[in-house]
Amino acid sequence: MAPEFEHAVLRALRDIPPGRVSTYGTLAALAGYPRHARHVGALLGRLPAELALPWFRVVGSGGRIARPGSEGADYQRLLLQQDGIELDSKGRVDLFRYGWPPAYFLR
DNA sequence: CGGGCGGCCAGGA
DNA sequence: TTCCTGGCCGCCC
Numbered sequence: 001m002a003p004e005f006e007h008a009v010l011r012a013l014r015d016i017p018p019g020r021v022s023t024y025g026t027l028a029a030l031a032g033y034p035r036h037a038r039h040v041g042a043l044l045g046r047l048p049a050e051l052a053l054p055w056f057r058v059v060g061s062g063g064r065i066a067r068p069g070s071e072g073a074d075y076q077r078l079l080l081q082q083d084g085i086e087l088d089s090k091g092r093v094d095l096f097r098y099g100w101p102p103a104y105f106l107r
Numbered sequence: 108c109g110g111g112c113g114g115c116c117a118g119g120a
Numbered sequence: 121t122t123c124c125t126g127g128c129c130g131c132c133c
Contacts, residue, residue: 001117024128035115041127042117058127066127073127 001043008032009040016057019084020100021093023061030101041066056080057100063093
């Protein structure tokens with residue numbers, strides 16, 4: 001994975017404010033790499049916990065938490081709630097309400 | 108709403 | 121080099 005790509009993505013990741021969420025595709029675009037959503041996922045998946053980065057503030061395009069059923073998914077749901085984010089009955093986030101940056105999620 | 112399909116792009120085998 | 125596989129995405133039924 002190219003260092004420039006990683007740095008750009010992590011920078012965008014750190015810029016997501018508490019209480020907001022972004023998506024893999026949006027983060028990739030913000031970082032300057034449109035269409036690289038999958039790679040953002042691959043990167044977030046192997047982030048060392050020590051870095052304490054807000055990986056949990058990234059969800060799929062439909063506001064869905066990735067890899068449902070997995071242990072990490074439950075943890076992510078918990079962290080999002082602690083962040084003050086409401087999840088609907090199906091565990092999805094309303095991007096029109098919490099999406100970051102706002103301009104990317106206009107109704 | 109649910110499921111399939113094709114497209115996306117980098118790594119590993 | 122080809123082939124397969126992803127914490128994805130959007131379109132079509």
